Amino acid sequence: MQNWIPKRHAMRKPPAGKFPRRHLALAASTLIALGLTLLLLPGENAEAKRTAIPLDLELTPSRISESVSAPEEPPVAIEQSWKEIPVENGDSLSAIFSRANLTPQDLHELLSSSSKAKELNKIKPGQKLSFKISDNGQLDAMSFQVDKLNSIIFERGVTGFTTTKMTETPEIRQRVASATITSSLYRAAQDAGVSQGIIMELANIFGGVLDFVYDVRKDDFFIVIYEELYLNGELLSSGQILAAQYFNRGKSFEAYRYINKQGEVDYFSEAGESMRKAFLRAPLDFTRISSGFNPKRLHPVFKTVRPHRGVDYAAPRGTPVYAAGDGRVAAAGYSKANGNYVFIKHGEAYMTKYLHLHKRAVSKGDRVRQRETIGWVGSTGYATGPHLHYEFLLNGVHRNPATIVKQLPAPKKVAAGAMPEFKAQIAGMQLQLRTYAAQRNYTGTGAG
Template sequence: MQNWIPKRHAVRKNINGKFPRRHLALAASTLIALGLSLLLLPGENAEAKRTAIPLNLELSPTRAASNIAESAPIEEPEKPWTEVQVKSGDSLSAIFSRANLTPQALHELLTTAPKAKALNKIRPGQKLSFQIDESGELTAMSYQVDKLNSLIFERGVTGFGTTELTETPEIRQRVASATITSSLYKAAQDAGVNQSIIMELANIFGGVLDFVYDVRKDDYFIVIYEELYLNGERLGSGQILGAQYFNQGRSFEAYRYINAQGEVDYFSESGESMRKAFLRAPLDFTRISSGFNPKRLHPVFKTVRPHRGIDYAAPRGTPVYAAGDGRVSAAGYSKANGNYVFIKHGEAYVTKYLHLHKRAVSKGERVRQRETIGWVGSTGYATGPHLHYEFLVNGVHRNPATIVTKLPAPTKLSSGEMPTFKDQISGMQLQLKTYAAQRNYTNTDAG
């Protein structure tokens, strides 16, 4: 009975007591094998650990330090800028003085920096920024010419260098349309069109329409043009892309076109240049106070004297334009004509402009169509501010209001260029037709 013991109790006892020698040897062998397997077999994260540790045995201490320096460069802090606002009556020397800079610094900047002459055009409200080092020496200066352009002047070895910075504005298209009630200018203003676009619109159609003589009530126009934005702020207007003017049952279209040489002009749908040899009228938005009349009663002398031109009543100071390209053949003052300018256009044509307040050109100068040659006044024999305008063909006075329609036809695009032109303006044509149809539908629906 004493020798019968359950197996589990025997094992427990053997653990708590002594093992036989054979058993001890077997146990020792098993433990050694188990230990070796633990040392030789990798754990589940061992491979990941090995691949995560880079082996760069050839990297020297110097190279390692260089890599660290490259990955974390030490930058010197930028020197602070001092901003000075231009006040009314300010001079550059006064501004430099307020920035604690010497007259010598100003002189060095003006004499060494390219485009430094632009600083002579600073206006009240503009700001100049100066970068000055610890010793009080000017190292850099910034001048914002306008919202898109800036000049940066930086000190170099031999003086100051200049860097021009130009912001690129966002371009958005805008469409405006208006019906004429009194004048193109008033209708366009009421439609929210700014003055530069109004003037350009008159310039584009100036060869086919006299905006004094031809415009009638209920005429209307549609114009598609660019507006420029920077950081969400509207800066102004860009180019007119396309326009249509409806005048007494007639329709005139104009499209901006850039040819293969990069030249820009406006053309009708058929490829005919909108720029005619002569403007229909040499100034904008006025009224005719006296027309071409061989038997007119003179307002000053009260005698019948031929009126060989057209009088355009306009406020003093209204710009007067050259009606066409040419050369100034005479410019001066006389008792009857006041300040005057005569322009010769080739061999056959001469235009005359009388009673100017001031002249902008001198004898012998070449002028381009729509270039300002003077301003409306009342000098000489004049009862009020107006422009007296004459047109001569081979020395004979002709009616300026009608002669331009009888002159040679304007230039046209070549047949080879027409496909490119048609392709370039097709989108703008569709837009103009869509807006015109919408306008007519709205007006018919309203009626």
């Protein structure tokens, strides 16, 4: 007999998408457990990242921030550098621009930019040019060092190059130097470390009262106070002489630099008398007299007695010859006897003559100032060797140049109304000269 189950008791298939509640709860628990397991168990990539971290790294906020890649910053513009090119012997602007990899067009554009650019045509060895050139080879700027204190800057603008003059201000220091004469002023001053420019200026200041050929004697003594110019601790050059004192044959000569209310600069004695006389005692520096004024001299070339109406100063060829006083050139030329010559008229009464010059620096009609170079020592004409023949005429009559200056008009003086100001201005220099002479124990008859 078949077993049978009534239809109402047969198993029913659940409708699609529906499960008993307990089945759903079981499935949900299983999925949650599986998810947690996957989260807690590290994968391969996670393990790789973990092992890449150093063991001693402290994960402080600052260190963590370092490990994060920062956004890229825009590139910083690199400032152009200057290329310096010194001026060498025989250099030209075109050669220097070529060494700077610039074209003739660059040079033309710069030279035509302003009148200041014309100064570039005067470049000398030892000066410097500096260039700022862009990446595409264009000249953006140039600096021309005129000297250690002055430069001219050319910068490219919208319409061409602009020009700026730059001037450094040097530090001014005072220096005191002194020396005892053993052979010549030049050698003594050189041994004391005095520059050639100061030596020449010292001779110029005392040139109206001392003849450094005739008057200088062994054991003469001098003191000079002058300026020196420094830039960044480096000595650039000597400046002005502020005061000087020269002891000669027991006499003392003092000179002080004085600036009056009109801004005029000159040197005066402590009594206010100008050191600049009408005529120099000698028209050149540091020589010896080879032949003096002598109406009965035996001529060295013709070996006959002929008057020597001047003074012969033996000096190396090329030594500068100065105008003995202010005046106008009355004659300048060449003759068989005189060689190259210059005659200067000083007012109506005086004339000076300069013979046997190597070259002349002036022409007839030129105005000249005292101590202006009018030529150079030579041996042209009837001359046995390089020397200057110098003559001095008063009202057409030859006079001895070594003695006539003592008979000339007195030099100018500081005005009476300006004497208090003059005294006040030189007081400090007077004290320095006195103090220094006392320290050297100099009495005026010899150096201590």
